[in-house]
Amino acid sequence: xxxxxxxxxxxxxxxxxxxxxxxxxxxxxxxxxxxxxxxxxxxxxxxxxxxxxxxxxxxxxxxxxxxxxxxxxxxxxxxxxxxxxxxxxxxxxxxxxxxxxxxxxxxxxxxxxxxxxxxxxxxxxxxxxxxxxxxxxxxxxxxxxxxxxxxxxxxxxxxxxxxxxxxxxxxxxxxxxxxxxxxxxxxxxxxxxxxxxxxxxxxxxxxxxxxxxxxxxxxxxxxxxxxxxxxxxxxxxxxxxxxxxxxxxxxxxxxxxxxxxxxxxxxxxxxxxxxxx
Amino acid sequence: xxxxxxxxxxxxxxxxxxxxxxxxxxxxxxxxxxxxxxxxxxxxxxxxxxxxxxxxxxxxxxxxxxxxxxxxxxxxxxxxxxxxxxxxxxxxxxxxxxxxxxxxxxxxxxxxxxxxxxxxxxxxxxxxxxxxxxxxxxxxxxxxxxxxxxxxxxxxxxxxxxxxxxxxxxxxxxxxxxxxxxxxxxxxxxxxxxxxxxxxxxxxxxxxxxxxxxxxxxxxxxxxxxxxxxxxxxxxxxxxxxxxxxxxxxxxxxxxxxxxxxxxxxxxxxxxxxxxxxxxxxxxxxxxxxxxxxxxxxxxxxxxxxxxxxxxxx
Numbered sequence: 001x002x003x004x005x006x007x008x009x010x011x012x013x014x015x016x017x018x019x020x021x022x023x024x025x026x027x028x029x030x031x032x033x034x035x036x037x038x039x040x041x042x043x044x045x046x047x048x049x050x051x052x053x054x055x056x057x058x059x060x061x062x063x064x065x066x067x068x069x070x071x072x073x074x075x076x077x078x079x080x081x082x083x084x085x086x087x088x089x090x091x092x093x094x095x096x097x098x099x100x101x102x103x104x105x106x107x108x109x110x111x112x113x114x115x116x117x118x119x120x121x122x123x124x125x126x127x128x129x130x131x132x133x134x135x136x137x138x139x140x141x142x143x144x145x146x147x148x149x150x151x152x153x154x155x156x157x158x159x160x161x162x163x164x165x166x167x168x169x170x171x172x173x174x175x176x177x178x179x180x181x182x183x184x185x186x187x188x189x190x191x192x193x194x195x196x197x198x199x200x201x202x203x204x205x206x207x208x209x210x211x212x213x214x215x216x217x218x219x220x221x222x223x224x225x226x227x228x229x230x231x232x233x234x235x236x237x238x239x240x241x242x243x244x245x246x247x248x249x250x251x252x253x254x255x256x257x258x259x260x261x262x263x264x265x266x267x268x269x270x271x272x273x274x275x276x277x
Numbered sequence: 278x279x280x281x282x283x284x285x286x287x288x289x290x291x292x293x294x295x296x297x298x299x300x301x302x303x304x305x306x307x308x309x310x311x312x313x314x315x316x317x318x319x320x321x322x323x324x325x326x327x328x329x330x331x332x333x334x335x336x337x338x339x340x341x342x343x344x345x346x347x348x349x350x351x352x353x354x355x356x357x358x359x360x361x362x363x364x365x366x367x368x369x370x371x372x373x374x375x376x377x378x379x380x381x382x383x384x385x386x387x388x389x390x391x392x393x394x395x396x397x398x399x400x401x402x403x404x405x406x407x408x409x410x411x412x413x414x415x416x417x418x419x420x421x422x423x424x425x426x427x428x429x430x431x432x433x434x435x436x437x438x439x440x441x442x443x444x445x446x447x448x449x450x451x452x453x454x455x456x457x458x459x460x461x462x463x464x465x466x467x468x469x470x471x472x473x474x475x476x477x478x479x480x481x482x483x484x485x486x487x488x489x490x491x492x493x494x495x496x497x498x499x500x501x502x503x504x505x506x507x508x509x510x511x512x513x514x515x516x517x518x519x520x521x522x523x524x525x526x527x528x529x530x531x532x533x534x535x536x537x538x539x540x541x542x543x544x545x546x547x548x549x550x551x552x553x554x555x556x557x558x559x560x561x562x563x564x565x566x567x568x569x570x571x572x573x574x575x576x577x578x579x580x581x582x583x584x585x586x587x588x589x590x591x
Contacts, residue, residue, distance in 0.1 A: 008385050017372065095368025099430065102332045102364070103386035104357035274335040 002109050009117040022082070023125050026075045027132050030067035034133070038140035052239075056141050063137030064130040065169060071129055072176050073232060076122070077183045077208055083121050084187035085200030087114035088270065092277040093196055107271045111188065115263070118184045122177060160241070168243070172235040175248060179232050182255040182262075183208065186228070189266035192273065225250070228258050282309040283346065285438050285469045286331060290340035293326050300326045302493040303340065308471055308486070313464050315484030315501070316473040317576060323493040324473045325365055328442050331471075332362055345438060358388025361436035363444055367427025371416035375407060375426050378415055382430055389434050397433055405429045406455055420447035428456065432463075439463065440471045445479060457483055481572050489576050496579040504575050507567050511548045513555065514540045514564040521560045542568070 013019055033053075037043060043057040052066040088111075091097035100110060160168070186207060190200035211227040214220040224230055231251025237244035286308035293301040301323040308314045318324045329335035331342055333350030342349045344356045369378045379398045383389040389397075402408055405425040415426065424447050431439060439460075445453045460483060464470050474480055480487060480501075487504060489497040497504070510530065515521050518539045522529060531542040545551045548567050555562055 005385055008381055011381065012370070015373065015377075094371070095366070096370060098329075098334055098364050099362075099368055099382060100385055101334055102357055102360070102362045103382055104333070104353045105386050106354065272336070274329075276329065276335060 002112060005105060005109055005113040006116050009113040010120055013117050013121055019083075019121065019124075022079050023128050026071055026079055026125055027129055029075060030063075030070050030129060030133050031136060033067075033070060034063060034136040034140055056137060058142040060137030060139075060141030061134065063141055064133040067129050067133035068126065068173075068176070069236075071125075072179075072235075076125065076176075076180060078205065079125065080118065080122060080180050080183045081187045081204035081208070082197075082201045084114075084118045084184040085191050085194070085202075085204060086197040087118065087188055088191040089194050089200045090191075090197040092275070095277065097277060098275055101275060108267060111192075111263075111267055111270060115184060115188060118188070119177070119181060122180045122184075126173065126176075160239075168238050172238045175235045175238070175251065178252060178255045178259075179229075182228055182258045185259045185262035185266070189262040189269070192266045192270040195277075226254065228254070230254065282311055284308070284343065285310050285312070285345060286314075286471060287343045288331075288340060291327070291330060291337055291342055292339045293323075293330060293335060294338045300493055301330065304490075304493075304495050305498075306488060306495065307498065308469065310469055311464070311467070312486050313460070313470045313472065313484045315480030315487045316471060316490065317477065317480050317487060318473075318475065318490035319580075320475055322490045324475075324490055325442060327490070328362075328364055328440060328473055331440060332357070332360070332364065334364070354387065358386065358434060359437045360440060361431030361434070361438070362440045363427050363431050364440075364442050366443070366446060367423045367430070369415040369423065369426060372414050374412045375402065375410050375415055375418070375422075375429075376412070378426065379430055379433060383433055398429075401429045401432050404432065404459065406452075421449060421452050424448055425452075425456075428459075436468065438469045438471065440473075442473045443475070444472065445474075445476075453479075477573050477576065487572070489579055491580040496582070497575065501572070504572060505569050508570055509544060509546060510568040511543050511545050511551055512540050512564075512566045512568055513543055513551070513560075513562060514538055514566075515555070515560055515562050517560045520558070521555065524555065524558050524560065538563070540564075 037053075037057060041057065044054050052062055052069055056063045056066050088097065091100060101107065183204065187200055187204040190203040191197065194200040194203060208229055211229040214227055215224055215230060231247050231254060234247035234251045237246075237248055284307065286306055288304050288306040291301060291304040291306070292299065304327060306327075316324055316327070326335060330337050331344060331349060333353045336350070344352075345359060347356050349356065369375070370381070373381070376398055379401070380394060383394055383398070384391070399408075402410060405428050407422065407425050407429060410422070415423065418426065424444070428441075428444060431441070441460075444460075445456055448456060457479075460470055460472070470483075472480070472483060484501055486500050487497065488495055512533075513521065514537070516539065518532060518541065521541050522532065525541065525543055528544045529541055530544055533540050533542060543551060548565055552562060552565050
């Protein structure tokens with residue numbers, strides 16, 4: 001029965017025009033970067049700018065990785081905060097929440113289905129960005145297919161085989177998904193608290209922005225290891241040789257704790273609350 | 278006779294308090310199978326909170342509620358598929374068509390088999406008068422069409438109990454008439470209807486039993502026929518007012534002169550005997566009508582009494 005509900009939520013997701021507008025907007029940024037790079041042929045020097053961007057002028061097939069590195073730190077979290085913030089508060093605002101609950105849809109089931117739909121949105125966005133970036137990279141950027149003739153270069157400068165590159169990319173994507181699950185959990189919690197989907201999204205963004213700001217502040221040293229965005233960029237370490245596991249592992253544990261705490265709080269609030277919208 | 282039918286909605290001491298404000302106060306509702314139950318109350322009297330508690334949307338502070346013989350909200354998953362509901366106006370996904378909306382809500386929960394979904398949607402839309410609706414999004418619907426779509430959503434699984442909050446809101450007179458006929462037809466087919474409304478006329482035309490809510494308390498709960506019983510007075514329409522007055526001295530309560538012509542209001546249990554007495558004495562009687570209570574008067578009396586009581590208490 002939860003399966004049927006998840007299908008309904010996925011159907012709502014793909015039938016919503018906002019989903020596709022959001023994905024198009026996210027996709028526009030790496031597309032713009034690809035066009036600029038192709039036009040000017042001016043790549044950032046190795047070691048500067050977004051990860052991997054310096055390599056794509058040589059090998060366009062690496063551009064999906066660069067595109068994801070561009071999108072993950074800012075655009076994707078915003079989109080996730082908006083989509084997950086909408087989950088419960090949006091249904092409440094348009095009045096459909098009460099009709100779902102008296103259908104009846106169990107409150108826990110509804111939260112699970114909403115979370116699955118948000119993560120499906122993340123996967124869909126990553127896929128669209130990756131595919132677009134691959135096509136653009138092959139068509140517009142460097143065609144010295146490094147990976148076909150010889151090994152690709154890791155962030156540390158040593159070489160990587162195609163299989164290794166793919167494996168590490170999969171790990172990095174998994175890590176990024178976990179970070180987005182953390183954003184989704186926070187936004188879902190706010191969505192059960194706030195009256196409006198906008199409020200829920202803004203609450204989530206406030207936490208993310210505050211976290212990002214405190215990371216740069218020396219006076220906040222004591223709390224930095226516990227900030228939700230502290231280890232977000234640790235996925236770059238997966239492309240070092242050898243892989244630098246320390247931050248990645250800490251990141252996984254920290255994100256896990258945030259997910260459990262906020263999903264738990266959202267569940268506890270939603271299953272005991274009076275629905276009066 | 279009424280007590281032999283099984284209870285469909287039964288609450289005992291159902292109470293909802295928001296802080297120090299008691300929105301619903303010790304409600305003992307009793308709705309039986311086959312009833313068209315009118316739940317009457319002014320705006321803000323606690324009707325919607327009660328409906329939400331019955332459906333498990335709002336959790337009661339104390340007391341119990343049973344729907345179709347099972348405890349709510351504990352048995353919601355088993356009970357609610359047999360209940361159709363409309364709470365505080367319809368709601369839909371505006372960018373989707375009416376059919377698509379019905380299909381989505383039907384697929385979200387238990388008790389709506391997929392194999393019959395399309396047929397049920399077609400039949401139900403036909404029934405509520407949206408049979409020829411096209412695939413335009415609900416965002417373009419009129420208020421009346423939305424109301425009909427909400428009703429269709431409630432009827433989609435042929436529920437045993439319909440809980441409707443102000444179902445004719447936003448409909449034109451023709452639409453109100455159609456919905457009323459539809460509800461009566463459903464009731465004849467065996468559906469129990471619980472209708473909450475602030476419109477006296479709507480309740481009076483539709484319902485067999487009435488409960489009146491005032492300031493969160495149930496001040497009246499009785500069959501409509503009983504509430505509208507005879508007052509024990511008879512209105513005698515006559516041009517011979519003075520003759521009548523002298524004859525009926527003692528039982529005459531009031532003489533009324535208004536647009537309906539002069540008439541005497543007489544306290545008299547036997548209208549036939551009264552008529553014989555008047556005619557024998559030469560009083561010309563143009564009409565003789567045993568007076569019945571108006572629902573409005575009953576409701577106002579009960580409500581004022583309770584409000585007065587509340588003021589005394591506080």
